[in-house]
Amino acid sequence: MEPETAVEAVVEAEAPVEPVAVPEAAEPAAPVEAEQPVAPETVAPPEQVVPQPVEAEVVAPAEPVEVVQPEAVVPAEPEQPVQVEQPEVVAPVQVEQPVQAEAVVEPEPAQVPEPVVVQPEPVEQVALAETVVPEPVVAEQPEAPAEAVALTELPAEAAVETPVDAPAEVPAAPAGVPAESAAQPVPEPRAPVQQQELAADPVQPVEAAEPAPPAEEAVEPAEVQPEPEPDRTAPQPTPEPATQAEPVTDAEDGTGPEVIETPELDEQPVEQPTAEAAAPQEPFTAPAPGYDDAEREAVLRVMRERRDIRNGFRSDPIPHEVLLRVLEAAHTAPSVGHSQPWDFVVIRSAETRRSMHELAQRQREAYAKSLPKGRAKQFKELKIEAILDTPVNIVVTADPTRGGRHTLGRHTQPQMAPYSSALAVENLWLAARAEGLGVGWVSFFDEREMVRALGLPEHLEVVAYLCVGYVDEFPEEPELLQAGWSKRRPLSWVVHEETYGRRALPGEEPHDLLQETISAIRPLDAKALGEAWERQKRMTKPAGALGMLEIISAQLSGLSRMCPPPIPEPAAVAIFAGDHGVHAQGVTAWPQEVTAQMVANFLGGGAVCNAFAAQVGAEVCVVDVGVATDLPATPGLLPRKVRKGTSDFTTGPALTREEVLAAIEVGIETARDLVAAGNKALLTGEMGIANTTASAALICVYTGADASEVTGRGTGINDEMHARKVDVVRRALDLHQPDASDPIGVLAAVGGLEHAAMAGFLLGGASLRTPVILDGVSAGAAALVARAIAPEALAACIA
Numbered sequence: 001m002e003p004e005t006a007v008e009a010v011v012e013a014e015a016p017v018e019p020v021a022v023p024e025a026a027e028p029a030a031p032v033e034a035e036q037p038v039a040p041e042t043v044a045p046p047e048q049v050v051p052q053p054v055e056a057e058v059v060a061p062a063e064p065v066e067v068v069q070p071e072a073v074v075p076a077e078p079e080q081p082v083q084v085e086q087p088e089v090v091a092p093v094q095v096e097q098p099v100q101a102e103a104v105v106e107p108e109p110a111q112v113p114e115p116v117v118v119q120p121e122p123v124e125q126v127a128l129a130e131t132v133v134p135e136p137v138v139a140e141q142p143e144a145p146a147e148a149v150a151l152t153e154l155p156a157e158a159a160v161e162t163p164v165d166a167p168a169e170v171p172a173a174p175a176g177v178p179a180e181s182a183a184q185p186v187p188e189p190r191a192p193v194q195q196q197e198l199a200a201d202p203v204q205p206v207e208a209a210e211p212a213p214p215a216e217e218a219v220e221p222a223e224v225q226p227e228p229e230p231d232r233t234a235p236q237p238t239p240e241p242a243t244q245a246e247p248v249t250d251a252e253d254g255t256g257p258e259v260i261e262t263p264e265l266d267e268q269p270v271e272q273p274t275a276e277a278a279a280p281q282e283p284f285t286a287p288a289p290g291y292d293d294a295e296r297e298a299v300l301r302v303m304r305e306r307r308d309i310r311n312g313f314r315s316d317p318i319p320h321e322v323l324l325r326v327l328e329a330a331h332t333a334p335s336v337g338h339s340q341p342w343d344f345v346v347i348r349s350a351e352t353r354r355s356m357h358e359l360a361q362r363q364r365e366a367y368a369k370s371l372p373k374g375r376a377k378q379f380k381e382l383k384i385e386a387i388l389d390t391p392v393n394i395v396v397t398a399d400p401t402r403g404g405r406h407t408l409g410r411h412t413q414p415q416m417a418p419y420s421s422a423l424a425v426e427n428l429w430l431a432a433r434a435e436g437l438g439v440g441w442v443s444f445f446d447e448r449e450m451v452r453a454l455g456l457p458e459h460l461e462v463v464a465y466l467c468v469g470y471v472d473e474f475p476e477e478p479e480l481l482q483a484g485w486s487k488r489r490p491l492s493w494v495v496h497e498e499t500y501g502r503r504a505l506p507g508e509e510p511h512d513l514l515q516e517t518i519s520a521i522r523p524l525d526a527k528a529l530g531e532a533w534e535r536q537k538r539m540t541k542p543a544g545a546l547g548m549l550e551i552i553s554a555q556l557s558g559l560s561r562m563c564p565p566p567i568p569e570p571a572a573v574a575i576f577a578g579d580h581g582v583h584a585q586g587v588t589a590w591p592q593e594v595t596a597q598m599v600a601n602f603l604g605g606g607a608v609c610n611a612f613a614a615q616v617g618a619e620v621c622v623v624d625v626g627v628a629t630d631l632p633a634t635p636g637l638l639p640r641k642v643r644k645g646t647s648d649f650t651t652g653p654a655l656t657r658e659e660v661l662a663a664i665e666v667g668i669e670t671a672r673d674l675v676a677a678g679n680k681a682l683l684t685g686e687m688g689i690a691n692t693t694a695s696a697a698l699i700c701v702y703t704g705a706d707a708s709e710v711t712g713r714g715t716g717i718n719d720e721m722h723a724r725k726v727d728v729v730r731r732a733l734d735l736h737q738p739d740a741s742d743p744i745g746v747l748a749a750v751g752g753l754e755h756a757a758m759a760g761f762l763l764g765g766a767s768l769r770t771p772v773i774l775d776g777v778s779a780g781a782a783a784l785v786a787r788a789i790a791p792e793a794l795a796a797c798i799a
């Protein structure tokens with residue numbers, strides 16, 4: 001790969017490639033994502049949907065040429081080399097100020113504290129049942145107040161990190177890289193984005209960067225009313241931060257690879273309900289009391305410290321009275337219509353456990369075979385059950401018929417029966433933790449097979465198979481997290497205020513996902529970057545001999561804050577799919593339906609993208625952000641349609657600003673999901689017939705190049721259609737006069753849903769310090785938009 005920016009790569013790729021160097025072009029078989037127009041059959045299983053060119057096009061192609069996005073893979077020499085902005089930038093590398101600088105940069109003012117991750121623990125209050133021995137009975141408890149507050153402390157940004165550039169030309173001068181890189185100014189975006197411009201219409205005022213109120217202030221305790229009991233005062237809605245949610249971080253600084261960093265937000269103090277508003281109406285009675293601090297902390301602690309255990313079980317027998325307490329706790333779980341649909345089958349026999357182990361082993365192998373290589377490698381190292389290592393196994397079942405035909409609450413939602421049994425499992429798990437017993441849940445079973453093997457009544461559903469025993473220790477973090485299989489999602493990602501998408505923790509104002517993402521994007525870590533360059537200098541190779549690889553390795557160090565950086569695998573490809581109204585202008589030889597057909601192809605594993613992904617062991621998912629037709633639910637498809645295709649931007653805006661923001665959020669959330677699922681690298685993919693027309697328009701806006709310079713031949717269109725495509729791009733730009741400093745407006749005018757989503761994907765990846773590999777002209781166009789939104793996002797991009 002040439003040492004060039006993503007932008008350069010894109011523009012070069014998008015440049016006219018006339019004559020098209022695709023010999024098979026004249027005899028199209030089907031569009032495929034490949035350099036050569038290989039018919040999908042070569043890679044697709046026979047049942048794959050193979051899109052066929054359709055004659056009844058708005059504008060019938062004179063020469064139907066069907067290589068999907070050859071720009072992305074055909075590095076044809078452009079006839080007219082495109083002048084690209086900032087051509088000197090080799091890699092989009094920006095660095096953070098070193099902490100204890102190995103003096104790779106000029107001394108800079110005060111170092112910004114590293115973002116500290118505070119993982120708020122879910123906090124709940126539970127009512128504990130009292131037990132009457134020997135008959136376990138459920139004692140009604142007054143309901144604990146529902147109020148449960150978890151606070152996230154976000155460090156206030158003391159100062160802005162001073163980004164410095166990485167070396168532009170490493171091969172030329174690798175020795176002086178860090179210092180030189182520091183000396184180079186950050187490439188300025190063409191048009192720095194004002195925060196206001198990101199907002200949907202009407203423009204939202206930007207929140208002032210005010211410090212968050214101290215936790216104590218965040219939730220004012222309600223006025224304390226006369227105490228009904230000396231020790232059980234009215235519940236304090238304000239949790240005690242010191243005793244409640246002990247933040248869990250992995251590295252000392254809380255920024256290790258297993259932690260999803262909680263973005264720093266400019267928080268505004270939230271108006272607390274006034275005493276009058278909070279005060280109960282007359283006649284006043286105090287609400288039922290909660291627990292005192294120590295009791296509450298004990299309850300919260302057991303929830304925090306419950307772990308799924310696979311390793312380190314001991315063979316010590318479990319005394320009957322201990323197991324009885326644990327089962328009694330399970331039996332006090334809530335259940336639909338109070339149907340108590342659970343049964344607990346306690347298994348101790350080594351023989352039964354052996355046969356269960358064999359069943360699980362078979363499923364483990366089947367699952368391993370289904371995994372992409374990157375994941376399979378990881379999975380091989382994982383222990384997923386401790387059936388033979390534990391003295392007691394417990395099968396928890398659900399009887400969907402218990403309680404008779406009219407069980408309250410099960411009429412509409414029959415799944416409430418197994419849900420109830422799952423709650424019994426949680427009770428059991430917590431009680432076991434309090435007893436010092438480890439529990440490991442095994443779900444590698446074919447349920448019916450297990451029912452038969454255990455001789456269970458056929459009408460029962462198996463909800464859980466649990467391995468129970470004493471352990472050497474309880475890990476502080478989930479074992480899967482420690483193994484790098486997954487990351488913990490911050491609470492702030494999942495709490496919504498009133499409507500889905502208005503994310504806000506109690507006591508906070510709802511925050512804008514895009515703004516939150518932007519504020520979490522940081523430059524590369526200068527210290528790790530400096531170490532990477534130093535390390536390369538010590539290697540037995542000529543300086544710069546590895547070209548782009550040297551830059552990427554340093555970039556990965558800067559991103560991960562580690563030198564050498566961890567290998568970024570497993571990886572996931574997200575293919576964003578959408579349709580385009582501009583298709584009506586006859587800018588492509590392919591009918592719009594091909595978008596949906598290719599989506600089916602990707603999901604069936606039959607596209608070139610799948611073949612490449614399989615080679616590197618990456619997972620492939622398709623995100624429907626705007627395909628014009630309804631797509632059937634399929635494994636691997638993420639249904640996130642914002643709308644069915646864009647409008648024709650030669651006659652009006654392609655999208656509304658709200659739609660652009662929604663599509664950007666789809667991209668951000670996709671990045672979040674894939675990273676939280678343990679992926680260490682993200683790859684872009686896209687599918688959208690006619691999307692190179694939108695790409696060309698976006699590139700014009702952000703490079704200032706003429707439409708004729710950057711409008712490519714897409715799937716290999718002929719001269720006539722190409723001329724029309726150039727004209728379409730030109731007309732759209734004339735019509736909208738997009739303002740480069742308003743990237744949301746630019747996307748709304750001439751963008752595509754997949755461009756917006758990919759821009760969000762890049763921003764999301766960057767905010768999580770995860771490298772994003774750009775592939776294709778549309779991804780490059782999206783990167784230009786992402787750069788206009790947050791210039792430092794490019795530090796995470798590899799092209």
Ligand SMILES: Cc1cc2nc3c(=O)[nH]c(=O)nc-3n(C[C@H](O)[C@H](O)[C@H](O)COP(=O)(O)O)c2cc1C
Nearest residue numbers: 306307308310383384385441442443444478479480
């Ligand atoms: C429904 C369910 C099924 C599970 N199945 C398995 C399993 O088959 N094998 C396994 O090792 N862990 C299994 N687990 C445990 C989870 O991996 C574990 O809860 C998760 O990694 C979080 O770790 P923690 O429970 O220690 O917080 C299961 C958990 C649940 C809730």
